[in-house]
Amino acid sequence: MKSLTSADVRQMFLDFFKEKGHGVEPSASLVPHEDPTLLWINSGVATLKKYFDGRVTPENPRIVNAQKSIRTNDIENVGFTARHHTFFEMLGNFSIGDYFKEEAIVWAWEFLTSDKWIGFAPEKLAVTVHPEDDEAFAIWRDKVGLDEERIIRIEENFWDIGEGPSGPNTEIFYDRGEKYGNDPQDPELYPGGEN
Incomplete structure (x- = not known):
């Protein structure tokens, strides 16, 4: 198995999907703008809702991002499992009506x-x-x-x-x-x- 840092994995993910025709959406602020339903950005898709609900048409219907996220809905599991965290970076590839x-x-x-x-x-x-x-x-x-x-x-x-x-x-x-x-x-x- 390869020895990779989190920065290596992030860059590889972005590069892979760029090769598949995706545009890179930069990580947004953890404080949501124009979304009163969230206290914090809690996922990679949270900043893309404007595309999925049709308010904005993206330049490229294929999007990839590495979004910093805060999640508190399962905070009782933090520290008890290896997969529950309050702060993490979510890697995501998205299609707005393409694939x-x-x-x-x-x-x-x-x-x-x-x-x-x-x-x-x-x-x-x-x-x-x-x-x-x-x-x-x-x-x-x-x-x-x-x-x-x-x-x-x-x-x-x-x-x-x-x-x-x-x-x-x-x-x-x-x-x-x-x-x-x-x-x-x-x-x-x-x-x-x-x-």
Whole structure:
């Protein structure tokens, strides 16, 4: 496995999606402007709502960003799990009416598994999809070539920001092995060791 800093990963992510025709949206202030629904910017998509709701048309319908974010909705988990933080930088690629699931899934896989980029071993990765999202399941199986037992249907794979865009999502997990946990009932261990 490559030894990369967070700055390396950030730059690789931005470069990868620039190669796929995305324009880079700079990280916005943590204090939202023109959005009274948020106290803090809490995700990569929060600053892009103006594009998704049609108030503004972006110069490029393909956008990539590395957005600094503060999230407090699950603050009770901070310090108890390896994945809950109040401040983090979210990397995101977005399409405003251009591409959809197939490209997003195939490109995510390419970024994570290609030796040019992150270079993860594909056999260490598993994915989750919403139980009713047969389209994403088929893309993972038929386009990416992932074995069906590495595609896990989970009810919580649904994303929303309250009012506005929402829908089923898919997530990718790196399995560090059984020594990090192997309890299928533990939600922190999705497909074999998130912590």
